[in-house]
Each structure stands twice: as structure tokens, then as C-alpha cells.
Amino acid sequence: MYEKRDNEFIAWYPNSLAAISDSNDPWKQKEAAFYVHIPFCSAICDYCGFSIEKLKGANTGSYLDCLLREIAYYRDKLTNYQFICGHFGGGTPSAVDSEFVAEVMRHLRANLLIESAAEVTIEVNPISATEAKLESYLRDGFNRLSVGIQSFNDPQLKVMGRPHRQSDVESLLSIIAKQKWINWSVDIMFGIPGQTLKDVEGDIRRLIEIAPPHISCFRLEVIPFTVLKLREFAGLLPQRLSEQTLLEMQELITCMLESAGYRHYGAFNYALPGFESVHNKIAFTAPQGEYIGFGNSAYSYINDAIYCNHADIDAYTSAVVSAGNGIVLSKAVSSREKMSRYFVLGLKFFEVSRSRFIDIFGIDPAYHFGDALTKLASEDLIDIQGDIYTLTKKGKYYVNNVCKEFYTDENKNRSQFPQFAPTITRKQVEKYASLASQK
Ligand SMILES: C[S@@+](CC[C@H](N)C(=O)[O-])C[C@H]1O[C@@H](n2cnc3c(N)ncnc32)[C@H](O)[C@@H]1O
Ligand code: SF4
Structure with a gap:
């Protein structure tokens, strides 16, 4: 049993506070x-x-x-x-x-x-x-x-x-x-x-x-x-x-x-x-930051959510007039997707740091992406030099294939462009269809 009853008035937790700095300033922009x-x-x-x-x-x-x-x-x-x-x-x-x-x-x-x-x-x-x-x-x-x-x-x-x-x-x-x-x-x-x-x-x-x-x-x-x-x-x-x-x-x-x-x-x-x-x-560079997009078809990544505006210009303007914003689709990004994003977007710029990943997510990338990393290394697409995963010359050529190895199951085989607002006119379609039929 306890030797003595603790009478401290617990008013907040945790207690391990430190002087204000860049990493713990709650008002840091x-x-x-x-x-x-x-x-x-x-x-x-x-x-x-x-x-x-x-x-x-x-x-x-x-x-x-x-x-x-x-x-x-x-x-x-x-x-x-x-x-x-x-x-x-x-x-x-x-x-x-x-x-x-x-x-x-x-x-x-x-x-x-x-x-x-x-x-x-x-x-x-x-x-x-x-x-x-x-x-x-x-x-x-x-x-x-x-x-x-x-x-x-x-x-x-x-x-x-x-x-x-x-x-x-x-x-x-x-x-x-x-x-x-x-x-x-x-x-x-x-x-x-x-x-x-x-x-x-x-x-x-x-x-x-x-x-x-x-x-x-x-x-x-x-x-x-x-x-x-x-x-x-x-x-x-x-x-x-x-x-x-x-x-x-x-x-x-x-x-x-x-x-x-x-x-x-x-x-x-x-x-x-x-x-x-x-x-x-x-x-793109890992760890990625946040961005906000204005206008039709613009994408944003803010507060751990990704969202996009209507691609069609009229649909965008109607949405802004009625709601103040042009958003049509959005998604709260899961922890697993954040880890995946680190590699998917980061490797488009050829290198990502292992220790930064551990700092942010508290886990070694090999824990979640071990199979992908082993496969990519054995096929000479990725290399680890010290702390850095780098794309090889071959990996740079197949950069999108490599990035997609890190997609979560939910995102595999899904299109990047859920909406499409084509600009071709009926007249153009008819003109070229008629030329095609004369081939
Ligand atoms: C938004 S556009 C850039 C600016 C401006 N509209 C222009 O075309 O001068 C971005 C770039 O994507 C590239 N691009 C556009 N359509 C493409 C296509 N079908 N295949 C490959 N690259 C494309 C072009 O190099 C283009 O400059
Ligand atoms: S139509 Fe030509 S100029 Fe306009 S966005 Fe497309 S590529 Fe650029």
C-alpha cells in the first residue's frame, strides 16, 4: 500500500514542460x-x-x-x-x-x-x-x-x-x-x-x-x-x-x-x-507540408485532410456562391495514409529520410513497408545510403511505379482524377470521327 496519501491537486497533465522553443510553441505559425x-x-x-x-x-x-x-x-x-x-x-x-x-x-x-x-x-x-x-x-x-x-x-x-x-x-x-x-x-x-x-x-x-x-x-x-x-x-x-x-x-x-x-x-x-x-x-519533399488551393479543380492539404474543388467551372462558381467554398470531395487522412504519403510523394523527389520518419511516426519504416522496401531494393530500384532511402537510376525511370508500392490497400488502383471536365467540343469529335471513318 501507499506509505502516505498524495494530496497534490492534479490540475494538468503532462508535467514535463520545458521553456518555449520552436518545437513546443503552440502559437507558432x-x-x-x-x-x-x-x-x-x-x-x-x-x-x-x-x-x-x-x-x-x-x-x-x-x-x-x-x-x-x-x-x-x-x-x-x-x-x-x-x-x-x-x-x-x-x-x-x-x-x-x-x-x-x-x-x-x-x-x-x-x-x-x-x-x-x-x-x-x-x-x-x-x-x-x-x-x-x-x-x-x-x-x-x-x-x-x-x-x-x-x-x-x-x-x-x-x-x-x-x-x-x-x-x-x-x-x-x-x-x-x-x-x-x-x-x-x-x-x-x-x-x-x-x-x-x-x-x-x-x-x-x-x-x-x-x-x-x-x-x-x-x-x-x-x-x-x-x-x-x-x-x-x-x-x-x-x-x-x-x-x-x-x-x-x-x-x-x-x-x-x-x-x-x-x-x-x-x-x-x-x-x-x-x-x-x-x-x-x-x-512533395518528405515530410510534406500543408497547402491550400483556390479555384476550380484546386487541391488542398490542411489539418490532416485532403480535399478538392469542383473541376467544372460552373459547378465551382455555384458552390462558392452558395457555400463560400468550392469543395466537392474530401478525406480525413488516416495515420497509415500519412506514413504512406511520406514515401509516395517524397520519393517523387527521389529521397526520403528514415530517421525523420521515425521522429514523426515513432516507428521504423520497415515495420509497415518492409515488404515493399525489400522488393524495391532487390530489384535495384531503391538504395539505402546511411539514413536516406534514394531512388537508383532505374528507380528514377520507374518513379511512379515505385511510389505506388507504398499506396495503402484502400488507395491501390484508384484514379488520381476522380473528376474530369473535358474541353473538346461536339464539333471537334464529329470532325475527327468523320476523318477516322475515311481511313
Ligand atoms: C498547367 S500547364 C502550364 C502552363 C501553361 N498553361 C502552358 O501550357 O504554357 C503545366 C505543364 O504541363 C505540361 N503538360 C500539359 N499537358 C501535358 C500532357 N498531355 N503531357 C505531358 N505534359 C503535359 C506542359 O509542359 C505544361 O506546360
Ligand atoms: S490549353 Fe495549353 S496553354 Fe492552356 S493549360 Fe492546356 S497546355 Fe497550358
Whole structure:
């Protein structure tokens, strides 16, 4: 029995309090990212599967109104967050008037706490970006451009159904140089039907000459419900490239860019030292941070829940008018999914730390993912160097296959895109169906 009755008045628990620091400050603002989706484009590219609308004829006024309402709706819910980066994507933000963009930016600053040094990116393309628009982005506080070039080769731009030409690209590049943008990125695509290794080499050589600090390099996917897919079915495209040629193209790109000083730091991403995207760091690098998305089809990860807005623009605007937000689907993320997320998204950026995992989840990754880790190591897809799990060269090529080994059973074989709002018109479907029937 007890020697003596304990008379302490137990008022709180636990008792092991310590002086306030970064790790135990309950009012510490959490670092997060924001994303704004502007779903309009001057012209629609044949390969595009995004939730977008042609600018001409679009009701941009009502969309802007809803974006502003949605941002204001979250104001009180986000007081504990400090935004260290932001991204305006789409669609093409440079397609709309610069005043549209400026108004959204002012409203964001009025409603969210955005760090003064935050990296804020805007996507632009050669069809719609002008000198005046880029100047206005500098005044609005954007400090990074993401430029959709795709290719420097006119015949290939035509095959993929991209409306700009090399001369448009060169004009935009001279504006970027004249305005002295320091931090900017280029989107480039390869694997275009009919493209040769020599063509890819030409595009990458030109890229290295202009030396953007960051490059995102995507392999063209021919997506159902796009004009490109209809053209392919109608026999109007050169043959698709073999997997072997695509592998050689990927290797050539990586080899050329690495020799020029770029680091291949993510599935599609190459950067000169210090120019890795902050948005990628928050959204993908393990342990991942939180982000909030505004606009149709935007995704958010906040307070251990993931949710997405309506993809269809009208459905999004109706939801914002009636509820203040555009949410259509959401999920509270389970502890098991959080562990899985650490690897699934983290390995897209090629490496994750074992000890960070143990710090956060209190358990060795081998406990939950032992089978996957053993299988990936035996197939030379993953390597453990000290504390770090790294993708091998082969693992980098099969990056998505590797990431999916960490999916929980509930998520296996589920589509990433539960909603899809195709942009092809009935007229286009009829035109290409008729051409296909003449084959
Ligand atoms: C939201 S878009 C970027 C910005 C802008 N709308 C543009 O196209 O210039 C992001 C990038 O995804 C890539 N992309 C779009 N559709 C693709 C497809 N079908 N296959 C592979 N990459 C694609 C392109 O490189 C594009 O620049
Ligand atoms: S690829 Fe970019 S510019 Fe082309 S239609 Fe899609 S979002 Fe618009």
C-alpha cells in the first residue's frame, strides 16, 4: 500500500514542460503554400487535359468574384498559417488581364499572412504574356515565372497542337532577359510522335544556352478526350515512339542537363543549385507540408485532410456562391495514409529520410513497408545510403511505379482524377470521327 496519501491537486497533465522553443510553441505559425487556379487560355492546345476554358466568351468576371469570395471564406481558418510560397497556375494566368491577377494578389495579401520573402510564381506562355503584363507581375510581388515553352521546334509544336511558334518563344525570352527576372522556370515536353533524339538534343541545347535556373521536363501523354487523341485515332499523327526511344530521350535530357550543372531533383524537375522550387518542397519533399488551393479543380492539404474543388467551372462558381467554398470531395487522412504519403510523394523527389520518419511516426519504416522496401531494393530500384532511402537510376525511370508500392490497400488502383471536365467540343469529335471513318 501507499506509505502516505498524495494530496497534490492534479490540475494538468503532462508535467514535463520545458521553456518555449520552436518545437513546443503552440502559437507558432505553420509554414504553408497557396495555389490559385486560373482556368482560362487564349487557345486550347490539342494535348491538354486540364479543367480549362477558352478565354474568348468566358465569364472571367464571375470567376474572379468567386476566387475573391473563396479566399475571404478561408481568412479566419488560416490565421495560424504563414505562407512561404504561392503559385498561380492553370490554365494560363497570363491569358487574363493583368488587373485580374493584381486584384487576386492584393486580396490574398489582405486575407492571408504571406511572408515578405515568399517565392510567388506565375505561369505564363508565349501566346499571352506581354512586356506590360510581366512588368505588372513584378509590381504585384511575383518573383518567379514558369514559362510554357514545350519545344523550340516549329514542326513539333505543330504535331502536338501547340499554337505558338519559336519566334514567339524568342520574343518572350528577350522580355524576361530585359526585365532581369532572376528566378524562372521553363516547361518543356519530349516524346512527341515523330520526334527524334536529334530533335530532343536540339531543344535541350537551346535550353542550356538560355540557362533558365529551373526546368520542368514532361513526357507528352496522349490523353483520352483531347483533340490529340482524336487526331491520333483519325490517323493524323506520326506513330508514337517506342518505350526504348522514350527511355533514351529521358537519359539524354538528364545527361545533357547534369553536364550543364543542373541537378535532377524530382521526377520532371531539374534546377541549378539553390533554384529548386519551394512549392515542390512543401507539397512533395518528405515530410510534406500543408497547402491550400483556390479555384476550380484546386487541391488542398490542411489539418490532416485532403480535399478538392469542383473541376467544372460552373459547378465551382455555384458552390462558392452558395457555400463560400468550392469543395466537392474530401478525406480525413488516416495515420497509415500519412506514413504512406511520406514515401509516395517524397520519393517523387527521389529521397526520403528514415530517421525523420521515425521522429514523426515513432516507428521504423520497415515495420509497415518492409515488404515493399525489400522488393524495391532487390530489384535495384531503391538504395539505402546511411539514413536516406534514394531512388537508383532505374528507380528514377520507374518513379511512379515505385511510389505506388507504398499506396495503402484502400488507395491501390484508384484514379488520381476522380473528376474530369473535358474541353473538346461536339464539333471537334464529329470532325475527327468523320476523318477516322475515311481511313
Ligand atoms: C498547367 S500547364 C502550364 C502552363 C501553361 N498553361 C502552358 O501550357 O504554357 C503545366 C505543364 O504541363 C505540361 N503538360 C500539359 N499537358 C501535358 C500532357 N498531355 N503531357 C505531358 N505534359 C503535359 C506542359 O509542359 C505544361 O506546360
Ligand atoms: S497546355 Fe497550358 S496553354 Fe495549353 S490549353 Fe492546356 S493549360 Fe492552356
